[in-house]
Amino acid sequence: MHDRMANFTVLMVTATMIVSISIVSSSANLFCARRYINGRWSSVGNCDDNKNHGKVVTALKESIEQENDTPARPLDLIFVVDGSNSIGISNFQLIKDWLVNVTDRLHGKLGNNLRTEVLQYSNKDPAYLGLPIEYSTQFEIPYVLNDNLPMEEKANRIKSMPYLNSQTYTYYALRRANEWEFLQSEYYQKSKKMIIVVTDGEASDSPLLETWWKKYGETGIVTAIAVGDGAYMKFFDQLRMIANGRKGGERIYTIDTYSDLTTISSHLIDSIVYTYHRITET
Incomplete structure (x- = not known):
């Protein structure tokens, strides 16, 4: 039932405005890793065919960018x-x-x-x-x-x-x-x-x-x-x-x-x- 698992690691260092996210998804025939650092995504493996993973990445990216737009000291x-x-x-x-x-x-x-x-x-x-x-x-x-x-x-x-x-x-x-x-x-x-x-x-x-x-x-x-x-x-x-x-x-x-x-x-x-x-x- 659980042929796919996803691990999320989130690191936010607001003082230097660095945001890093690592996402790893795996199944019997698919390995995909993506990282979001300072406004850019990089990937390793076959990520393009993983549509569900892509939706997760997009949602997380939008959430992070929205969070970064929130003033720390308004x-x-x-x-x-x-x-x-x-x-x-x-x-x-x-x-x-x-x-x-x-x-x-x-x-x-x-x-x-x-x-x-x-x-x-x-x-x-x-x-x-x-x-x-x-x-x-x-x-x-x-x-x-x-x-x-x-x-x-x-x-x-x-x-x-x-x-x-x-x-x-x-x-x-x-x-x-x-x-x-x-x-x-x-x-x-x-x-x-x-x-x-x-x-x-x-x-x-x-x-x-x-x-x-x-x-x-x-x-x-x-x-x-x-x-x-x-x-x-x-x-x-x-x-x-x-x-x-x-x-x-x-x-x-x-x-x-x-x-x-x-x-x-x-x-x-x-x-x-x-x-x-x-x-x-x-």
């Missing part, structure tokens, strides 16, 4: 971008170009460990509506964390994002990011969370930013980086509250005009990568 990163009327449409175009550049470079450095999203904010829903934050339509979100899109498609969606051109409800946007967007990530349970806030003025709901910090920043649930433009000194304390709870100048970037965004790109990317390694090792 990072969910949301760009929370001010779309208020003080920015202006030409500056908003500069922001979108900058977002495309930074997102592309970050994916190049962090690979499949990184999931990104862009959330543009401006207005909020009236309190009397009692609308849960997840049902709000006040945001422009060209793609979300779970959208497995090529960079070209992400770039197209960012560039096509309309400008909201109204107020500056920063706390409301941070609530949406933490209370809904992060929760939708397929890696929510094990991912680290990071927010990059890009704004040019005082938040319309500024007294509530401390509430956000104490709930999400101070507890380590989210790591935030703040980028301030224009007359940032007038709301510098708000940038500090978002980034570090007013405990210093860590993770704050300031520029005089939006055309200067490119001057901070490399340092910001290095800071994100450094912070990623720091928070994923704890």
Whole structure:
């Protein structure tokens, strides 16, 4: 009854991304051995005629490749971008170009460990509506964390994002990011969370930013980086509250005009990568 037997040996060394599998099938008239090492199959013996074995090999190969595509230390990163009327449409175009550049470079450095999203904010829903934050339509979100899109498609969606051109409800946007967007990530349970806030003025709901910090920043649930433009000194304390709870100048970037965004790109990317390694090792 048992004229064929199969032995499976699996070795996974994730630190060096080496995966080795040996499969041996035998019967009275057939010997077949296959090994899968670093993305390639090699065989010894007469494997082509063994259709059942071939199905096993294919299934195992697909399973391994899917497993290798799972990030070991996932990072969910949301760009929370001010779309208020003080920015202006030409500056908003500069922001979108900058977002495309930074997102592309970050994916190049962090690979499949990184999931990104862009959330543009401006207005909020009236309190009397009692609308849960997840049902709000006040945001422009060209793609979300779970959208497995090529960079070209992400770039197209960012560039096509309309400008909201109204107020500056920063706390409301941070609530949406933490209370809904992060929760939708397929890696929510094990991912680290990071927010990059890009704004040019005082938040319309500024007294509530401390509430956000104490709930999400101070507890380590989210790591935030703040980028301030224009007359940032007038709301510098708000940038500090978002980034570090007013405990210093860590993770704050300031520029005089939006055309200067490119001057901070490399340092910001290095800071994100450094912070990623720091928070994923704890």
